[in-house]
Amino acid sequence: MVQLSNFTFALSWIVSAAQERLGLVAQGLESATLATSSNNITTMAYTLPPLGHSYDALEPHFDAMTMEIHHSKHHQTYVNNLNAALKDHELSSLGVDELIQQMDKVPSDKKAAVRNHGGGHANHSFFWRNLKMGTTLSGELEAAITSTFGNIDDFKAQFEKAATTVFGSGWAWLVVQNGGLKIVTTANQDSPLMGEAVSGTSGFPVIGLDVWEHAYYLKYQNRRPDYIKAFWSVVSWDEAATRYAQRPQ
Known part of the structure; x- marks a missing residue:
């Protein structure tokens, strides 16, 4: 029972921390569900990439629950918030790596969102590709x-x-x-x-x-x-x- 309580506390802590640091509030979640604009251009320009393997594939080194929360919750939030920030904006046509390399072109009122959430999307997309068991440096x-x-x-x-x-x-x-x-x-x-x-x-x-x-x-x-x-x-x-x-x- 003590172990279960500790685990529940840890899970609650990390979810609460994520909500606080990423600004994950009800209004933000609603705005992240993006539809097609009136001129038929899809505003949901960025999507969560597949992990490339099961959540437990990196056990025991990286645990399955962390991988699932990290990928499906944290990374998805960066994607949602980036889409919300650039909804109907021409910058949303850029790939995320190209986008973050052109921060000087991002309007001042969107710069923080692109830096934080565009950076989060780009970094995590890269991070997942970095992970695979059994490879050798050569x-x-x-x-x-x-x-x-x-x-x-x-x-x-x-x-x-x-x-x-x-x-x-x-x-x-x-x-x-x-x-x-x-x-x-x-x-x-x-x-x-x-x-x-x-x-x-x-x-x-x-x-x-x-x-x-x-x-x-x-x-x-x-x-x-x-x-x-x-x-x-x-x-x-x-x-x-x-x-x-x-x-x-």
Whole structure:
């Protein structure tokens, strides 16, 4: 009974935190159910991408309940709120990565929503592609990591340190920056794609790790370093290698 009570409390806490931080109120939910506009242009431009695997596929490293809440609730809310912010706006024709790279073109009254919810949609869409069990680092990306960081263990240690020391909520990234690999972090739902003027950093993402509490709290509680170490068991090196091959030249 004590364990069930603790679990219920943890679940209640994370849902309440999500509602508070994402502004998830009844009015917002209603506005997120978007219809077709009078000129027959569908205003629901952005949609939740499939996870690519079952919610329990990453057990025991990433638990099924967290994955389900993270994907179907948190990410869906970013999508809903982004659609609401850009309803009937020409910017909604842009892919989300392209959108967040053009923050200077976003009207001032929509900038915060696009930064937060567009960033959340872009970051999570990328994050899901980063996750897959049983892949191996090799080839050109392995050589680049070894050349840049000395060896794979040193790279992981530096990445873990960056992810652990993100204050509050944010992301840790391996990016291509000025032709080379670099580990960077961003706050909240900022992305390196937004550029230094917005996010404080820049780069083409190769790996991204969500270190918001909603990504790990049900399983790891306050043990963020344990969650970060678990990431190496589920990171898709295949996807990372593909991204690295697609880097700007």
